[in-house]
Amino acid sequence: MTKDRNAFFIDNEWRKPSSTRTFDIINASTGEKIASSPEAMEADVDAAVAAARRAFDGGKWAKAAPKERAAIMTKFTNSITARAEDLARTVSIQNGMPISVSTALEGQFAAGLLQYYAGVAANMAGPEKRPSQMGRETIVEHSPLGVVAAIVPWNFPVTLALSKVAPAMAAGCTVVIKPSPGTVLDSYLLAEAALEAGVPPGVLNWVPADRDVGAYLVSHPGVDKVAFTGSTAAGRAIAQKCGALLRPVTLELGGKSAAIVLEDVDLDAFVQGIPMACMLNNGQACYNGTRILAPKGIYNQVVDAVAGLASSLVIGDALSPETHVGPMASAAHRSRVEGYIAKGKQEARLVAGGGRPKNLTQGWFVEPTVFADVSNEAVIAREEIFGPVLSIISYEDEDDAVRIANNSEYGLGGSVWSSDTARATDIAERIVSGTIGVNGYMPSLGSPFGGVKSSGLGREFAPETVSSYQSTKSIYIMG
Known part of the structure; x- marks a missing residue:
């Protein structure tokens, strides 16, 4: 092999x-x-x-x-x-x-x-x-x-x-x-x-x-x-x-997709969906929802939940069935991701990760990293990092969430999370993107996959x- x-x-x-x-x-x-x-x-x-x-x-x-x-x-x-x-x-x-x-x-x-x-x-x-x-x-x-x-x-x-x-x-x-x-x-x-x-x-x-x-x-x-x-x-x-x-x-x-969390979200369900919708393949998937948009009313709860999830993920050898997050694909790519993390520490508040796992001295590992209090104009919110790095951005109301989600040069993926599927679907229809999920995200055979804009x-x-x-x-x- x-x-x-x-x-x-x-x-x-x-x-x-x-x-x-x-x-x-x-x-x-x-x-x-x-x-x-x-x-x-x-x-x-x-x-x-x-x-x-x-x-x-x-x-x-x-x-x-x-x-x-x-x-x-x-x-x-x-x-x-x-x-x-x-x-x-x-x-x-x-x-x-x-x-x-x-x-x-x-x-x-x-x-x-x-x-x-x-x-x-x-x-x-x-x-x-x-x-x-x-x-x-x-x-x-x-x-x-x-x-x-x-x-x-x-x-x-x-x-x-x-x-x-x-x-x-x-x-x-x-x-x-x-x-x-x-x-x-x-x-x-x-x-x-x-x-x-x-x-x-x-x-x-x-x-x-x-x-x-x-x-x-x-x-x-x-x-x-x-x-x-x-x-x-x-x-x-x-x-x-x-x-x-x-x-x-x-x-x-590429992409810089938004995961929009609504006030009525089932927060446990959202957290369980993060590995597939926002951090798939160690963050190395173009459609990952790496911008998490949370309403101000429950912003702190969302930050705590996402940070807790990131800190609980098992980092390890890619061949281990227990591993949630493996290494970056190359030494050069790890350096690129770490450069963005260093920039994020200057732009926002680090709430999880931010370094290399101390128990893994070989391979190209990066801790799952979460930033809070991120402006949508920050570099870590604008540019595709292609690693396990999430930025949590606050919004005022649904119109503000849609505006922030669409304020990106990219338009590939995204998701909307709510206990009301019809409401989430209405918002999903307003997002300028080639694909978007409701209460989850995964491309489906038979359905067109691709992006708009950049x-x-x-x-x-x-x-x-x-x-x-x-x-x-x-x-x-x-x-």
Whole structure:
């Protein structure tokens, strides 16, 4: 599972790298090197794109009936399911995700995502005939777009890879996947599953690379679409390049979501929901509700409850089933999070955490941290920290809560908590965000997921996603 790798998966073959450069893969819980993998150069990307291009232009995949693609996708699902435990452990070792979370989201949910799109493919409609005002009729066809460059981050590497691979496969596209250097080993397990399932050569190709080579992939002339999940800064650069090329692009970017607590909240239920809605994956989830908005009338009770919850969470090795909060994904990322905590100590009142756990001297751990008396204009309330850091902001009334929630450059997630579901839903409808939860938060298969404003373009996890991997053509029948 954590053995050294020495090849790339290109055209259903284990292809020798073009250089001797490698990535060191580190156990986030111990800081120790566990494996190495080759680092892709431009020549390796050229080979992967060429394989995907051949498979799309000359292979049978794009021309296959949707039900044929669905059958192969189902076999792929079964192969992933058989590796679900290994995938979960591999992810947890690399990025520090608690094993309880990776088992559910990188194992079970990821396999379910692929199976879901197999079902979408199996029920895909053929060409549609529409009335024509100027002729006899119009035939509207939806064809696969072509070669997709899928660029995947380190925080949910399996699910976020398949969130692009699955709809692309359903549409009939071929894919070149660039995983993050920090989470490479899981991509080998996915490649082995694809090979076992009989996914045709060139349909899926994996080339781990750094940012410069990733930029080369984005602008490659053999690529027809880019699908990216990552930081807003990187997303803007990709959007700029794709805009110049008039190349379709999907961007799932950062967030600074608000969790709005109403006066009639069941405070115990809210506290129980924090780990999933506000601090999932050690705070390393783009939709986490890291701004907690509490009414002035119960502000102190909310602060005490959130601080108590943060202080009670078990911090430890990502592979321990008792662990609630694992390490940050890398030493560099821990330093970034700690920089924000230092800033927060100047801007607000620290009520929980704020340092490194004293009993853990190895690995990249940060205590779950809570700040109170936070202004919505504070740096810790404006910028995405991507760690276990919560900011509690007070508000006057519902209109003030909505104003504060919407006063952000981001619009990805969020939640509203109340004993009155209808009231909470009314407020949720006023929040400018691509998604929002009521008395909880978790993306759902079949429902569009994505952001507005600086949180991105496009939607994933839903049947509508397939259309972003298709080209639409109208054939006017005049006589």
